[in-house]
Structures are given as C-alpha cells and as structure tokens.
Amino acid sequence: MNVLARPLDCSEVVSHAEMANAVRFLAIDAVEQAKSGHPGMPMGMADVATVLFSRFLKFDSSDPTWPDRDRFVLSAGHGSMLLYALLYLTGYESMTLDQLKAFRQWGSKTPGHPEYGHTPGVETTTGPLGQGIATAVGMALAERLMNARFGDDLVDHFTYVIAGDGCLMEGISHEAISLAGHLGLNRLVVLFDDNQISIDGPTALSCSDDQLARFRASGWSACRIDGHDPRAIATAIAAARDNDRPSLIACRTIIGFGAPSRQGSEKVHGAPLGSDEVEKARKALDWPYSPFELPGAVLAEWRHLGARGREARRAWIARSRLECGAKRSPFHDALNRKLPCAYAAAMNGLKVRLADQRPKLATRQASQQVIGAIAEALPNLLGGSADLTHSNLTLAKTQSPVQRESFRGNYIHYGVREHAMAAAMNGIALHDGFIPYGGTFLSFADYSRPAIRLAALMRIRVIHVMTHDSIGLGEDGPTHQPVEHLASLRAIPNLLVFRPADAVETAEAWDCALRSQTSPSILCLSRQALPAFRDAADEINRVALGAYVVVEPDGPRDVTLIGTGSEVCVALEAAELLADEGLRVAVVSAPCFELLARQSPEYRKKVLGKAPRVGVEAAIEGNWSRWLGEDGEFVGMSGFGASAPASVLYREFGITPIAVAAAARRAIRRSLEGK
Numbered sequence: 001m002n003v004l005a006r007p008l009d010c011s012e013v014v015s016h017a018e019m020a021n022a023v024r025f026l027a028i029d030a031v032e033q034a035k036s037g038h039p040g041m042p043m044g045m046a047d048v049a050t051v052l053f054s055r056f057l058k059f060d061s062s063d064p065t066w067p068d069r070d071r072f073v074l075s076a077g078h079g080s081m082l083l084y085a086l087l088y089l090t091g092y093e094s095m096t097l098d099q100l101k102a103f104r105q106w107g108s109k110t111p112g113h114p115e116y117g118h119t120p121g122v123e124t125t126t127g128p129l130g131q132g133i134a135t136a137v138g139m140a141l142a143e144r145l146m147n148a149r150f151g152d153d154l155v156d157h158f159t160y161v162i163a164g165d166g167c168l169m170e171g172i173s174h175e176a177i178s179l180a181g182h183l184g185l186n187r188l189v190v191l192f193d194d195n196q197i198s199i200d201g202p203t204a205l206s207c208s209d210d211q212l213a214r215f216r217a218s219g220w221s222a223c224r225i226d227g228h229d230p231r232a233i234a235t236a237i238a239a240a241r242d243n244d245r246p247s248l249i250a251c252r253t254i255i256g257f258g259a260p261s262r263q264g265s266e267k268v269h270g271a272p273l274g275s276d277e278v279e280k281a282r283k284a285l286d287w288p289y290s291p292f293e294l295p296g297a298v299l300a301e302w303r304h305l306g307a308r309g310r311e312a313r314r315a316w317i318a319r320s321r322l323e324c325g326a327k328r329s330p331f332h333d334a335l336n337r338k339l340p341c342a343y344a345a346a347m348n349g350l351k352v353r354l355a356d357q358r359p360k361l362a363t364r365q366a367s368q369q370v371i372g373a374i375a376e377a378l379p380n381l382l383g384g385s386a387d388l389t390h391s392n393l394t395l396a397k398t399q400s401p402v403q404r405e406s407f408r409g410n411y412i413h414y415g416v417r418e419h420a421m422a423a424a425m426n427g428i429a430l431h432d433g434f435i436p437y438g439g440t441f442l443s444f445a446d447y448s449r450p451a452i453r454l455a456a457l458m459r460i461r462v463i464h465v466m467t468h469d470s471i472g473l474g475e476d477g478p479t480h481q482p483v484e485h486l487a488s489l490r491a492i493p494n495l496l497v498f499r500p501a502d503a504v505e506t507a508e509a510w511d512c513a514l515r516s517q518t519s520p521s522i523l524c525l526s527r528q529a530l531p532a533f534r535d536a537a538d539e540i541n542r543v544a545l546g547a548y549v550v551v552e553p554d555g556p557r558d559v560t561l562i563g564t565g566s567e568v569c570v571a572l573e574a575a576e577l578l579a580d581e582g583l584r585v586a587v588v589s590a591p592c593f594e595l596l597a598r599q600s601p602e603y604r605k606k607v608l609g610k611a612p613r614v615g616v617e618a619a620i621e622g623n624w625s626r627w628l629g630e631d632g633e634f635v636g637m638s639g640f641g642a643s644a645p646a647s648v649l650y651r652e653f654g655i656t657p658i659a660v661a662a663a664a665r666r667a668i669r670r671s672l673e674g675k
C-alpha cells in the first residue's frame with residue numbers, strides 16, 4: 001500500500017455509500033438537467049470510482065498537471081459525468097457546480113464526452129470506445145520509460161482505466177492489451193465495468209468472451225469482484241498495484257445502480273431517468289436532497305480527499321529540486337516541449353550536407369538520415385514501427401529496443417498493431433517526456449485513423465512515418481498502394497500531412513513535425529529514389545510555407561505546374577518539355593496543403609500565380625481544386641493501382657512528364673479561349 005492508502009471507512013462521519021451516492025446523484029441530476037447523457041455507467045461505477053479516488057489515486061486537485069500524478073483514463077467516455085462529478089467533488093478549480101448544471105451545453109467545461117485540453121483534469125479525450133484503454137497503454141509505457149531514466153524519486157505513478165464492455169469488444173483493445181502484456185506494464189490497472197449491458201441489451205446478444213481468460217492469455221493478471229463492495233474493490237486494487245503484470249479487475253456492477261425500475265437494463269445506459277424514477281432512486285438510496293444539493297460533510301470529505309495528495313506533490317517538488325537542482329536538468333528538458341539547441345544544430349548540419357551532396361534517395365531513406373542525425377540531440381525522441389522497421393527505415397543506429405526487461409531503450413517494436421501504436425503514441429505524448437514517432441505503410445493509415453483523428457482533436461505532437469506512399473511502391477500492388485489516403489488524411493482538421501519531394505524537403509518536413517507542438521503530423525515518404533532539386537543556400541524551412549516556387553520563368557507565367565512528393569520531379573521534367581516550346585513555366589512544390597492554407601492570401605497568390613495551373617500527384621484528386629481553380633487540370637489517379645514495376649505503373653496510369661505537358665497545353669488553350 002502506498003502512503004496515500006486509507007483505512008476502509010472514509011471518515012468517522014461520512015460513509016462510503018454517502019460518498020458514492022454524491023457521485024451518483026450529481027450524474028443523475030446533470031443528465032436530467034441536460035435532458036441527455038448517460039447516467040447508467042456513473043451510477044454503476046460510483047463505488048469503484050469512490051474507492052479508487054479516495055484510497056489510491058495519487059493526485060492534487062490544485063495542480064492537475066503535476067508530472068508524477070497517477071493518470072486516470074475514463075475509456076468509457078460516455079460516462080463522462082462520473083469524471084466531472086469526481087473533478088467537482090475533489091475540488092478542481094474549473095469544475096464548478098454551475099459547470100455540472102451546464103453539462104453538454106455550449107461553452108461548458110462539461111462536454112458530452114471528456115475532452116483533453118478543454119477540461120483540466122481530463123487526461124485524454126475519450127468517447128470512441130477502445131481508444132482510452134489503448135491510449136492508457138501508451139501512458140503506462142511512458143511512465144516506465146521515464147522511470148528507467150530518472151528513477152523512483154521523480155517518476156513513480158500508476159495509470160488507472162475505467163473501461164466498459166464496449167471498450168473491450170473493440171478490436172483496438174486487443175492490440176493494446178497484447179502490447180501491454182508483452183511489455184509487462186505492471187503500473188497499468190484496468191477497472192472493467194463488467195455490467196453485462198451495452199446499448200442493444202445484454203452483452204450476451206453479441207459477445208461470449210471470457211474476458212479474464214483473454215487478458216490472462218495476454219500476460220495480465222485478472223480477477224473478478226463485486227463492484228459494489230468497497231472492501232473487495234480496495235483489496236483488488238491493492239493487489240493489482242503489487243503485481244508484476246498489468247491488471248484487469250472485472251468489477252461486476254449493476255448498470256444504473258439505485259434506479260429501482262431501470263437498473264440492470266439497457267434503458268438506463270443513455271437516457272435521463274425521468275423525474276419519477278429519480279424520485280424513486282432518491283428513496284431507494286436514502287438521498288433526501290434536492291438536485292445538485294450535497295450534504296456539507298460529504299462535500300467536505302471529498303474536498304479533503306482532493307487535497308490529500310498535496311503533501312505527496314510537495315515532497316515530490318522538494319525531491320526534484322534536490323535531484324535536479326534549480327537549473328535545467330535532463331528531467332526538466334524531457335518535460336520541456338521545446339526542442340533543445342543541440343537539435344537545431346544537428347538539423348541544420350544535415351540540411352547543409354544534403355544540399356551539398358544532393359543525393360538521389362527515396363524520401364524514406366532521407367528520413368532515416370534525419371532520424372540518425374537528430375536522435376542523439378533529441379534524447380526524448382521515441383521511435384518505433386508496426387513491424388515494418390526495415391521498410392519504414394525508422395531505426396537509428398544509436399537507438400535500442402524497449403523490452404520488458406529494460407525500459408532504457410528508445411525504440412518500440414509495436415508489432416503488427418497499427419491502431420494500438422497510434423493510440424499508444426497519443427498516450428506517450430499526453431504523458432509528457434517523449435516525442436513519439438512510429439512507422440507503417442501509408443496504405444495502412446486507415447488502420448490507425450481513429451487514433452490519428454483524436455491526436456488532431458487533442459492538439460498533440462505525434463509523428464507518423466508512413467512510407468510507400470503511392471503506386472511508386474510498385475510490385476506489391478493495389479492493396480498496398482495508397483490512392484485515396486492523402487485526400488482522406490488531409491480532410492482531418494489540424495493534421496499536418498507532409499509529402500516531401502527530396503532529401504532536403506524530408507529534413508524540413510521532419511523539422512516542421514517536431515516543432516508542431518499542437519498538431520500531429522504524417523510524413524508520407526516514397527519507397528523509390530527521387531532526384532534532389534533543392535539546395536539549401538539559406539536556412540529558411542520552405543516546407544513550413546506549405547508550398548513554394550521551385551522554378552520561376554523570366555517574364556509572366558504561361559502556366560504553373562504544382563507537384564507533391566515524387567511527382568515534383570515529373571513536373572520539373574514537364575516544365576523542360578514546355579520550355580523547349582517557348583512557354584514560360586513555373587514549378588511549385590506543395591509538400592503540405594495544411595500549412596499552405598495557413599499562409600497569407602498574398603503569399604498564396606504569389607506562389608500559385610495568375611496563370612492556369614496543373615496539379616500532379618500519384619493519388620486521387622481529392623481537394624486539389626482549391627489550389628488549381630476552375631480552369632485547372634489534375635494529373636493523378638482515378639482508381640486503384642496495380643501490381644507492376646513502378647515505371648510501368650506511372651506510364652500506364654499516365655502520370656508522366658508528357659501527360660503533364662499535355663494537360664498544361666490544354667489549360668493554357670482553355671484560358672486563352674476564355675479571354
């Protein structure tokens with residue numbers, strides 16, 4: 001038991017039941033007031049949450065971001081009122097009673113599902129089932145990695161998760177528990193709301209898994225308890241904390257506990273109880289108070305609990321001063337999201353070298369050189385791949401694998417678990433201490449997409465290295481050739497999708513991704529070698545502009561050719577063909593549409609020009625029309641690829657300098673006819 005463990009009875013004057021009922025009724029009343037929400041889960045899990053928060057969770061409500069706090073993840077995000085009630089009761093400043101009364105309303109701190117960055121005390125955004133538990137695996141992993149580097153005095157906390165049947169039914173949960181079991185993440189404790197009910201009715205309608213056997217098979221310890229018995233809950237959590245494996249505690253609960261005619265049924269999952277049933281629940285649970293009213297002693301006891309971690313936090317601050325001194329230390333550096341000076345020197349040195357040597361490289365190879373050049377300057381860079389290390393080229397020579405025997409490594413073999421990798425990277429970024437990047441093929445971005453979307457929503461720095469970014473990968477064929485992926489990823493708000501065209505651009509794209517503290521990034525990289533066209537005579541990061549002019553003709557432009565990634569060199573060759581005919585052709589490289597959209601209208605006009613435009617990208621057209629305008633032409637894919645050598649595919653699908661030149665002539669002709 002840790003120093004925060006408490007005796008079983010909450011206090012002399014307030015019983016466990018009263019403490020738990022405070023949570024229950026705040027949830028009931030808020031859902032009732034909002035006329036929408038999910039009362040069943042908070043009512044069912046109030047006992048478990050009360051025991052966790054009152055006896056085990058290490059936190060200080062006055063400092064929601066204290067680095068050594070325990071992390072609490074409500075994976076069953078629909079039960080958000082459970083979390084909001086706890087934040088209010090334990091005294092988080094921003095969570096007032098008025099916020100609970102404004103549950104699910106515009107501008108409130110109490111949105112329908114918990115949102116990271118919106119509500120202090122919410123560790124991660126949840127709602128899409130299964131994401132929370134997988135994100136928590138990343139948090140628990142980050143804790144072990146930080147602990148291995150900085151020791152128990154600075155890093156020594158648990159990650160607790162409340163997950164429901166839905167979370168465990170989702171496929172991502174399996175990838176996540178398998179990874180956690182493999183790595184032996186013993187600081188991870190999952191409290192499973194084992195109420196056997198989901199929206200359609202009893203889980204028996206659709207699921208007959210033996211969850212305990214399933215978790216045990218993945219290397220977890222697992223037990224089942226009565227989720228309404230505080231002693232059983234406390235005993236199980238204490239045992240879980242004392243375990244050398246991650247732990248599942250299946251808490252058998254009654255959904256909607258206390259609502260006499262609805263408890264135990266799906267009817268209480270996602271709708272207000274209604275005033276009659278609320279009255280009955282008040283009688284059944286002996287809670288004779290009006291909506292949002294709390295007995296003073298109960299609130300006082302909860303507030304006392306919310307401040308109980310203050311001592312532990314102060315002791316931690318004292319220890320960290322002793323360990324690290326007042327000045328900067330590696331520990332502070334790890335938590336500081338800014339990049340160290342040594343990084344800028346390493347990155348600039350590489351750019352100069354690449355510009356001098358002008359190597360013909362696949363951009364995945366260029367990326368490997370980037371990682372190699374910056375890894376030592378960025379000790380908190382944490383690499384990995386979903387079993388494609390040798391294709392993604394994500395491993396630097398100086399990196400070593402993370403293993404359950406040693407968390408001192410800095411490269412994670414995520415296994416063939418793209419979705420869990422993406423969610424774990426979210427958890428690692430949320431935990432703080434590391435900049436996670438992970439590799440897979442671009443065509444498998446769809447496997448990771450729900451977690452990528454959450455990273456964008458949460459505004460966190462996570463870097464996806466997605467190689468084999470077009471038909472240019474060749475013989476593996478259409479299953480592996482992304483065509484719609486660029487467009488679909490570009491559709492996610494706040495996601496930076498980079499498609500660098502040569503080695504210098506690849507370095508610049510990495511630089512942008514590392515500096516983007518509030519956006520996740522996807523680096524889309526080629527399998528095939530690409531010629532260098534950039535010299536880096538100056539230190540300006542041109543990729544950061546989103547698009548820039550590579551070739552500007554003398555005199556007014558007749559046409560502007562815009563390419564991304566491997567098709568910039570197609571545009572450059574097309575420009576030569578057209579120039580031979582006396583046309584004045586500009587070529588623009590557009591490695592990041594999102595960053596281009598953030599530039600001033602003047603800059604965009606200057607780059608895109610007034611002349612007709614032709615876009616070229618070995619992918620479907622998607623949202624290119626924004627850059628090409630009404631009169632523009634697009635040269636790319638209109639369906640799936642095929643299995644053949646890359647050069648044959650480019651020829652057969654008509655993504656060639658000749659095709660681009662022909663499109664340019666058409667665009668010029670049309671524009672002349674229109675004048």
Ligand SMILES: Cc1ncc(C[n+]2csc(CCOP(=O)(O)OP(=O)(O)O)c2C)c(N)n1
Pocket residue numbers: 040041076078127128129130163164165166167170193195197198199255269
């Ligand atoms: C990925 C995903 N699919 C579907 C939903 C919609 N949904 C929300 S809760 C829920 C049922 C979850 O059941 P369970 O975890 O047992 O929650 P409980 O009924 O116990 O509250 C569903 C299908 C969702 N939020 N996320």
